[in-house]
Ligand SMILES: Nc1ncnc2c1ncn2[C@@H]1O[C@H](COP(=O)(O)OP(=O)(O)O)[C@@H](O)[C@H]1O
């Protein structure tokens with residue numbers, strides 16, 4: 001992997017007021033990869049993902065996307081560059097229908113591809129097609145997560161950022177959603193950066209993984225490697241295996 | 243206490259009320275029914291049995307009401323007892339018949355000036371109602387669609403009114419030229435207000451907009467040499483017939499030109515149609531915008547600002563456009579107000595006006611266009627009907643608002659219609675609409 005990374009984060013420090021959430025974080029995501037970032041609650045995973053999106057912006061360090069420095073780029077411009085996000089807690093528009101949610105997701109995309117994209121999204125998550133005129137707030141948790149991912153895909157991203165898609169979902173639904181992520185990556189070559197607490201599923205899905213503790217990257221390796229590590233098993237997997 | 247079968251229910255109720263009556267008679271009989279007065283040489287007992295009886299009767303009646311309304315809700319019922327018109331079913335039916343109600347309302351509005359019972363009073367009242375409908379629709383963009391709680395909306399109304407009044411006063415510009423200018427100036431002020439409040443939401447936004455409304459009013463009040471201060475501006479030109487002819491009597495007037503008999507009502511009817519057209523324009527633009535990306539962005543902003551940003555929406559432009567669009571229509575309405583009254587002063591633009599318009603939007607059901615119409619008719623019409631009870635009318639309306647909010651917490655016409663469909667147009671089932679979860 002000597003080609004320049006699609007996304008390259010180097011020495012990023014992010015603060016909330018005086019509280020430092022990220023302490024010199026560096027990681028790379030290459031084209032076509034699924035990369036996961038695992039860590040306990042409060043480690044700074046969501047902060048890193050939001051920093052990549054420019055909200056909040058990093059105080060120091062650099063974020064390169066396709067060679068462009070996006071460290072100081074406003075969020076809405078970053079989201080126009082082929083990065084899409086399914087935020088923590090899904091954050092779908094509850095009073096709007098599934099279709100309307102998807103339509104807003106397509107705000108930054110080429111409108112002439114809307115029909116094609118929506119067919120793709122429905123092919124990936126057939127359940128959403130059945131529920132297309134139902135309001136987002138009345139969907140089940142799993143369906144809401146599917147909608148959040150589908151909504152992000154409507155932006156026609158090259159890089160998809162997912163923040164804890166498995167949060168609060170039943171094992172079967174998690175399998176379904178991770179299956180969809182694998183399919184997206186395998187068939188469309190979509191690059192995925194996946195933030196997860198569910199280390200077991202995430203590491204089995206991802207090509208590579210990073211482990212974050214207290215705002216620092218402490219370990220990195222392929223998914224299989226990390227799954228085999230004793231300290232990972234002890235900290236993130238014991239009792240957490242589904 | 244829960245009452246079950248009708249018979250036992252009545253008996254239990256009666257027993258309960260008798261006990262209540264006895265207890266309250268004893269209490270009030272001693273405390274109110276007998277009064278001591280100092281007389282030379284000691285105290286004298288003055289009986290006041292009627293007052294005691296009256297109080298006891300009020301307590302019994304109150305308890306009866308509590309039994310009927312509050313304490314005997316069916317388990318799982320949505321809320322306290324409410325009149326049929328406030329039931330979700332009824333509201334749903336109203337929504338379903340919306341396809342019929344809307345055109346009917348429009349036709350009624352169009353023919354109203356020509357109906358036999360329509361007189362000057364009804365026309366004036368209708369113009370007033372329509373002005374509030376227009377303001378309500380304008381504010382609905384900001385509050386109902388974009389979810390930005392604006393308590394200073396009347397400021398833009400004032401900007402529109404003063405724009406026309408001052409441009410006419412100092413430069414002699416005509417109403418038809420000033421109408422768009424007033425709207426644009428108001429929209430401009432909408433953006434000016436928008437910038438400092440971009441980072442605020444909810445309560446904080448409400449406070450700042452409230453202050454903004456007051457600032458505009460106080461500036462108008464104190465800028466004496468320019469705005470006339472508390473004296474206001476009088477002699478604002480009345481509108482003419484699209485710049486062709488005026489409405490005055492005699493040769494060259496509207497009646498003379500069109501060969502009809504002069505009537506002082508012509509001007510009023512014209513004003514009526516003018517405000518109707520302006521209001522419909524507001525409605526039309528709102529409905530169109532809702533289906534465009536900008537309208538969807540407003541609604542998305544109301545739902546979740548962070549999600550909006552993560553989807554690449556520029557929340558700055560989304561918010562500013564909502565403020566500007568809302569203010570634009572308030573500006574139009576303001577210019578209309580100035581030309582209709584012929585006189586304006588800061589007194590017409592107090593916080594009460596903002597509160598009234600906001601009440602119309604909230605009462606109608608945020609984001610519902612038809613709801614605003616119903617609420618305007620009810621509130622403004624209601625104010626007129628209760629005109630004789632001057633000192634009680636705010637009391638009555640306060641009470642009415644509280645009751646309606648208990649019965650229909652999301653406004654008279656709750657729920658929203660989706661603005662986009664997949665292939666076939668399929669309405670969201672009523673059950674989903676009237677529940678109102680996920681906000
Ligand atoms: N908006 C915020 N303001 C202040 N502190 C925050 C904010 N968001 C997160 N933090 C803090 O930053 C740290 C990292 O949080 P987060 O990135 O959400 O962790 P994770 O996603 O790994 O659970 C935590 O200590 C958290 O309390």
Ligand SMILES: [Mg+2]
Pocket residue numbers: 042045046047088164
């Ligand atoms: Mg998190």
